[in-house]
Amino acid sequence: MSSTLSQSATDESTAGGAESGSGPSTETRDGRSEGSQRIISETEEDTNHWRGIGALTFVAGGAGVILKQPALLLAAVVAVAYLAYVQVTTVPQATVRIQRELSDPTPDLGDDLTVTVRVSNVGDRVLPDLRVVDGVPEELTVVGGTARLGTALRPGETDSFTYTLNARRGTHEFKTCDTIVRDWAGKRERHTRFRTGGEVVVTPSLSSTLPMPLRKQTSQYAGRVETDLAGDGVEFHSTREYRAGDPLSRVDWRRYARTGDLATLQFREERAATVMLLLDLRQEAYVRRDDDDLHAADLGINAAGQIFTTLLETGDRVGITALAPQKVWLSPGLGNEHRVEVEELFAHHPALSAERPQGRYSVTLGVRNLRKRLSGDIQVMFFSPLCDDDAVKAAQLLHAHGHKVTVLSPDPTNDETLGQRFASVERADRISKLRQGGVRVLDWDPDEPLAESIARNTVRWSR
């Protein structure tokens, strides 16, 4: 008896690390390893499904005896048979191997991605009633099919189901896959949760550009930010007396012809900006208008991605950091190597995954640390829904420290309930408060393309 017990224990462990059961060849054939399949938890319970079937025996039998009706006594026998049937069936172990296959291992943003899940019975007992609910990554929504299957598998048999996901940016890990195994009669069920590993990585294409206006500033790099300094550039600024060494192309020859004085033209100097993109990835930023919309943190990340590309192409130095429980930091830089680093960060950094973070985050501490790492002339572009006062505090602290701060704020508010409308008012108050304090705020309604919103605000800012 003890040997059978230990046997069933090993059965269970092979069910967990299922690939050891039928060899690694299946893994390589699929072309993608599913990682280790492990049992996270297992519970077994009575469904109470057949409870009370005995009542039929007693009532029919009792009535049959009183009335001496053989038909009723026969009817009682039927219930006895079911009672016996329920007693003999037992619920098997969840001896399954679960394999997922993606239609496209490297999907692009917005693609439809088909997931095929194969469920095989690797044990030697029939699984008469196997129900599978796949662990679709949190922030990916199923747009076609359902991630569920109800099947029955003989030993060695495989069944599969498919569903379609819409690819959103980030690294999305598959959650636990739930299986429910029942016996033939459905008297008991065994609920097993498998960790299967595997993830979907959607890299945003950092190609689209947005003409985000930067704020005036001084820096030693040539670039496109207009300064009030006279120097090299294209826009006329002023003239000054010629000094030896001034390039001949800049001598004001017209004036020389008129007056005979040598003077040098000065143009408005354009300089490169150094910009830090600051993402708001605190729990408070994980809010959304409704379930079909991206949440505000994700909207901010996407906007930051586009703006990053634009700035890099115009020769500005851009870095990325975040107000997040996890550390996110990429110093401002230039060039292709930097671009690759940022793409990597957008696709794989855990803090930028679409899932709401667990830990709380102190803005005061976070901004204090941030200020230590930011030199004074760095502009900050802050991506935040501004749905709590701490976000305002962060922007104000940075502003007070001398950084030029622009807040790009995706608006996640809705107007269905009084509270939601009130939250919208509070947000408007925050924006107004920031603007009065000298912080530039771009209030972006995500229903409108970001480029349009920027264009409209640029007009306002230049007035």
Place this chain on the structure above:
Amino acid sequence: MTEIDRRPVRLSAIVSLGAAAVAALAAILTASVGGVVAGLGIVALAPGLVVGSRRLVHGGGVVLAVGMVFAGATGAGAAAELFLLVGTAATVVAWDVGQNAVGLGEQLGREAETTRAELAHIGATLVVGGVTVGVAYGLYQVAGSGQPLPALVMLLVAALVLTTSLRQT
């Protein structure tokens, strides 16, 4: 993707209703009073299977069973024994498959592919019912109606005593 449709799965719901219809027919053929009661059972069962109410499905099954007992108590047709055997088995099938339809609907939803699981369950229940009906009716025919009543009474009492003792665990 909005909410999952967690109503009972279709195939099992249809089989359940079909079995209930067979049961009602058997009851009518045995005795019309039983048929009326069994009909009431279908009235409860059908909406239960549409909206996914365990109460209604269970209640429908119980009323069907009561209808069977009524039919057996009052009717004594030519083949009352066979009709009642088939009817009782069909009642159990309707009740069991109906509950399973609700359960599958709750766990997996109506849109999921559940045919194989449903067929396995329905098949098993049908086989048990079929074999029981066959064996019981066959034995009944062979032994004739001369089965000693004391023996049956003894068996009933034994069942009573045993279940009472087991229920306390």
Place this chain on the structure above:
Amino acid sequence: MKSRTLLAVFGVALALTGFVLVAAPGLASSITLDEAVLVVVGLLGVLQGARVAIGRSRTSYEQVETPDPEASQDLPTPGDEFDEMLVTAGSDRREIETRETVRTRLERAAIATIVRTEGCTRAEAERQLESGEWTDDPYARAFFTGSVEGASLLDRFDFQRDNRTQYHRWAVHAASEITRQSEAAEA
């Protein structure tokens, strides 16, 4: 424990006898059963059946509830927590902390909104709020001043229709009025 074992043994013995009688009908003919015994046993059977059936009706069906992995994670919309707070603070006067939070938020929003929409100073906005000049809604006014003025007698006798407190009514009016003014200014 012991009685249960005895009962089980008795049951098995009865069952065995029954089976023997079924197998050998000749033996059974020697036993004659009174009609009354039959009825009693039958009734016992029916009663036990009813008991089991009722017991079953009372036990609920148990099965694992499956999650909804197809949908995105459940994230709030800004303001959902404020809706909840209004309900909590409105339903129980012991919720002092929640009431305090609601009051602070409403007051701050009211002042900021008045400043923003009227273009006046903070001090002026605070004065308007205290005097009640900021709105025509007597209940919204009352939330900050503490008393209803200007409402008709009939209005005041509301009889608390939906079992909500006066606090709740005032708070809802105040929030609605702030929201309305802000939205009107934006449009």
